[in-house]
Amino acid sequence: MRRLLTFVLLAAAAASFAGTRAGSDPVALSPAFLATPAEAAEAGLFGSVDRTPLADVRPVAYEALLPEPPTHVAESREFWRRVSAEDLREGVEFAATAPEAVVRLSPVESGAPWVSVDRLLVGVPSGQTLTAHEAFARWATPEHLRQAGAAFPEGTCAFRLAPEAGSGRFRLSAPGLDAPEGSTYLLHVLDARSDLILSLQAGSDTVFRGGGVSARAWLAEAGSFVAGISGDAEISSPDGRRWSAEVRSLGDGSVRVDHPLRVSPAERPGLWEVHLRVTADRGGERVQRDVHTAFAYVVPTARPTGDVRLAVKKGSLALRAPVETAAPGRYALQCMVWATDGTGERRPMARVETAVWLEEGRGVLRAEIPAGLIREGGFHPPYEVRDIRLVDQSRLFLLYRN
Amino acid sequence: MGKRVLVVLALLAAALPLSAGVTGVAFVHGTGSQTNAYVDYWTTSMVDSVRQGLPDPSKFLVVNCDFTQYMWAPGAAGCLADQLYTFITAKGITDLVVITHSNGGNVMRWILSNPTYDWRYPLIIGKIRWVNALAPSSLGTPLANAVMAGTVFEQSLGWLLGYQNDAVRMQQTDWMAYYNANYLLGTAGRPSLPKGFWDVVGTDVETAVWDPDSYCGGYSLNLGLEITQAWLNSCSDGFLNCTSQAGAGTVWFYDEDYTSGDEPLSHNQSRRKCFGLDVILRNDL
Numbered sequence: 001m002r003r004l005l006t007f008v009l010l011a012a013a014a015a016s017f018a019g020t021r022a023g024s025d026p027v028a029l030s031p032a033f034l035a036t037p038a039e040a041a042e043a044g045l046f047g048s049v050d051r052t053p054l055a056d057v058r059p060v061a062y063e064a065l066l067p068e069p070p071t072h073v074a075e076s077r078e079f080w081r082r083v084s085a086e087d088l089r090e091g092v093e094f095a096a097t098a099p100e101a102v103v104r105l106s107p108v109e110s111g112a113p114w115v116s117v118d119r120l121l122v123g124v125p126s127g128q129t130l131t132a133h134e135a136f137a138r139w140a141t142p143e144h145l146r147q148a149g150a151a152f153p154e155g156t157c158a159f160r161l162a163p164e165a166g167s168g169r170f171r172l173s174a175p176g177l178d179a180p181e182g183s184t185y186l187l188h189v190l191d192a193r194s195d196l197i198l199s200l201q202a203g204s205d206t207v208f209r210g211g212g213v214s215a216r217a218w219l220a221e222a223g224s225f226v227a228g229i230s231g232d233a234e235i236s237s238p239d240g241r242r243w244s245a246e247v248r249s250l251g252d253g254s255v256r257v258d259h260p261l262r263v264s265p266a267e268r269p270g271l272w273e274v275h276l277r278v279t280a281d282r283g284g285e286r287v288q289r290d291v292h293t294a295f296a297y298v299v300p301t302a303r304p305t306g307d308v309r310l311a312v313k314k315g316s317l318a319l320r321a322p323v324e325t326a327a328p329g330r331y332a333l334q335c336m337v338w339a340t341d342g343t344g345e346r347r348p349m350a351r352v353e354t355a356v357w358l359e360e361g362r363g364v365l366r367a368e369i370p371a372g373l374i375r376e377g378g379f380h381p382p383y384e385v386r387d388i389r390l391v392d393q394s395r396l397f398l399l400y401r402n
Numbered sequence: 403m404g405k406r407v408l409v410v411l412a413l414l415a416a417a418l419p420l421s422a423g424v425t426g427v428a429f430v431h432g433t434g435s436q437t438n439a440y441v442d443y444w445t446t447s448m449v450d451s452v453r454q455g456l457p458d459p460s461k462f463l464v465v466n467c468d469f470t471q472y473m474w475a476p477g478a479a480g481c482l483a484d485q486l487y488t489f490i491t492a493k494g495i496t497d498l499v500v501i502t503h504s505n506g507g508n509v510m511r512w513i514l515s516n517p518t519y520d521w522r523y524p525l526i527i528g529k530i531r532w533v534n535a536l537a538p539s540s541l542g543t544p545l546a547n548a549v550m551a552g553t554v555f556e557q558s559l560g561w562l563l564g565y566q567n568d569a570v571r572m573q574q575t576d577w578m579a580y581y582n583a584n585y586l587l588g589t590a591g592r593p594s595l596p597k598g599f600w601d602v603v604g605t606d607v608e609t610a611v612w613d614p615d616s617y618c619g620g621y622s623l624n625l626g627l628e629i630t631q632a633w634l635n636s637c638s639d640g641f642l643n644c645t646s647q648a649g650a651g652t653v654w655f656y657d658e659d660y661t662s663g664d665e666p667l668s669h670n671q672s673r674r675k676c677f678g679l680d681v682i683l684r685n686d687l
Contacts (some may be wrong), residue, residue, distance in 0.1 A: 005477045011665035047474060056517035056524065063596050080552040102632040106552075140629040144630035148626025148640070151433075151549045151570045158629045186552045205580050259423065268474060269566065273579055290551070294576040296584075318584045334520050336593065389584075393519055395427050396474065398584045 017108045027071065027399040031208050031300030032282070036390045037360060039209065040327035046269035047396040048330050055354040055367045058378060060336065073201045076291035079277070080188040082108060085179035088115070093124065095285050097168050098193035100137065104158035105185050112183035114142055115174050117157035121172060125168030137162040149383035153186075160192075169285065196221045198289035200276055206398060210262050213245070215274045222281075231278035233257040237297070238270030245274070266300050269396060272297045283375045294392035298397040301326050305362065308335060308385045315371030317383060321390075323365060325358050329394035333365040336387045342378030348386075349379045355393055403457075423496030425507040425531075426461040427453055428486060431675070432504030432539075433569045439629025440464040443503075448675040451502070463489040469505055470567035473512040473581075474519070478569075482509055490529050499687055500533045503673040504641070506568055507538025507571035507599075508578075508586075511624045511650060514595045515587040532598035533651070533659055534683060537672040540601075540650035541587065542578030544633045546570050546623035575646075587673050588650035602679075604639025605658060606666035607631055618676035627668050655682075 073137050094103075105115045122135040132139065139159035145152050152158075161170075172187070196219065198226045203214040213235060219226040245259035257274055266272070270292040302325040313316045321333045332355035336366040339349040354367035390400035429452075431443040440449055444464065453462040467481035490498060502510050508532055515524050549570055569575065588595040607627045627640025637644035644656070657667040661677035671680065 050520050052521040054518040054521065054524065056596075058596055072576055074585075078548070078551060082552070102629070104548075138628055140626050144626040145629070146626070148630060149433075150545065150626055150630050150641075151567070160629065160632055188548070188551050190548070190633060205583065269475075270571060271580060273576075278442050292547075292576065294574070296579050296580065348593075353516075353518050395517075396585075401584075 079288040085183040091173035114155035123171030236308040339379035423559040426495040430506035450682035507535040541646035556610035600654035604667040607640040
């Protein structure tokens with residue numbers, strides 16, 4: 001028997017803000033510590049509690065492996081704010097840097113009456129006040145949006161400004177709006193044709209419990225940073241908790257959001273979000289943009305405790321990955337096994353995934369690549385394991401990626 | 403079509419005709435909770451036309467699940483797995499073509515991407531010939547971002563929690579970027595899916611009141627899409643950018659390449675008997 005050592009499972013560098021990944025190598029991720037059983041018990045079982053051991057091994061089409069896309073950068077030409085019914089009756093102002101902005105109005109409370117889109121008036125930058133028929137290129141009533149399947153809040157209307165309405169400062173009013181005291185609406189403006197874009201990129205798509213979230217944002221127009229931006233940021237969890245986060249200006253005109261997350265996991269499944277609102281002065285006009293990006297907040301319920309080892313057994317290839325867990329759950333190992341093909345080229349031979357229910361403590365995840373798969377592909381050593389991932393399928397935590 | 407050529411080649415190579423098995427077709431709806439998707443989501447005329455392509459047209463399934471939930475949830479992928487598993491085993495299906503629409507593609511892709519998540523998944527994956535993904539929201543949609551807009555800075559806690567269903571939340575572009583990178587296969591940089599995932603991409607919305615084509619699938623449906631399209635690129639079906647629809651698996655065709663009269667398919671039309679889509683799908687069985 002010949003044993004082949006593969007890659008050591010070590011923590012790797014933190015994700016770079018630069019974002020571009022080479023080849024298909026994923027951004028590495030590794031917990032610095034294992035959660036205590038008490039910490040692990042706080043994480044909800046939102047995923048699989050299946051106790052059936054399962055493994056899946058299949059050949060990989062090398063040609064299908066495309067370069068890894070850059071780390072997600074959220075972009076926005078949008079902004080929103082809450083306005084009262086009284087504000088709307090008197091007129092609310094907003095700035096659009098390009099013609100043909102799209103505006104939606106949504107009642108915030110279910111009791112707030114709908115705004116009749118065709119009765120809106122718009123003060124346009126030229127100084128005129130136009131009716132809906134004059135100012136809008138298109139509009140949609142709540143019924144149009146509902147029938148289209150757009151999941152906006154009930155009572156939402158929307159319109160697109162006509163090109164002739166121009167760009168600059170607008171004043172939107174609903175003079176006949178008959179709404180109870182305290183009724184509020186969300187005014188959401190999409191400056192669709194604007195070159196002014198707010199971008200936000202998280203430092204990592206995963207934050208381990210006790211770690212911190214960081215993100216960088218920049219407001220750019222035609223490829224150049226807009227200087228002098230200021231902003232507010234919030235972190236939100238899937239169960240509705242919110243924290244204000246620090247926003248710092250960097251020397252290059254961008255801003256950075258940082259916030260430590262020494263908090264318990266969410267009581268609902270889903271991702272956490274960084275929200276950022278910035279304002280900037282643009283030629284004397286105060287402009288606004290809102291953006292958010294998502295990340296996973298993960299309790300390190302398990303970690304690798306050694307190498308993924310490969311051993312040849314009668315032509316097949318056995319994988320063995322030792323792990324340590326902080327809580328019972330269904331844990332999965334995913335990886336790509338590379339080999340040399342008949343032409344001497346290094347290429348992925350198989351994608352391997354194996355999952356098993358493990359109790360708290362030490363355990364092993366195992367899988368086997370059948371001899372037939374190796375033989376039929378004409379593969380031979382050296383073998384190596386790449387893109388190793390450890391997943392807590394019961395809690396939907398990606399715990400390790402390298 | 404390239405896909406069909408591939409099939410022929412595969413058949414020749416394997417010398418194992420697909421007709422030797424029992425072929426079935428399953429229709430998987432998009433976001434929403436369905437109890438009668440046969441009538442309400444797909445319409446009977448669409449389903450009944452497509453299934454005529456089966457050797458035995460009775461071997462079809464119209465899935466009804468709660469796709470307001472996250473794709474992995476028991477009411478979503480769990481329900482889908484339940485219904486597919488039961489259909490396959492009860493009808494003896496050995497060769498299953500799955501037709502998904504919109505977010506149904508994500509739920510299907512969850513099953514294909516996570517073969518060790520659930521004991522039913524391996525059998526289902528094994529029986530699938532391929533998935534025809536009609537306008538799949540593989541990379542999410544800026545429209546979901548827009549729908550969720552304002553929920554943090556502007557709203558109360560109750561609004562934040564109860565405002566939208568999890569499926570809409572999940573189809574925000576930043577969320578789908580995370581799930582594609584970490585839980586789903588078939589997008590750029592990720593291993594391929596175990597079975598073909600063939601995208602049908604809708605490229606535009608037409609709403610001319612004088613154009614009868616605008617009425618297929620419902621004229622008023624398309625009126626709303628004309629506004630929602632503002633959040634999207636110039637190539638979109640009113641709900642999804644073409645890049646999202648083409649973001650996982652392989653593009654089978656862009657609507658205008660094969661539809662009758664080279665008509666585009668809006669997001670609502672890509673689940674209806676519009677411009678010969680039903681015939682294209684029928685001939686693919």
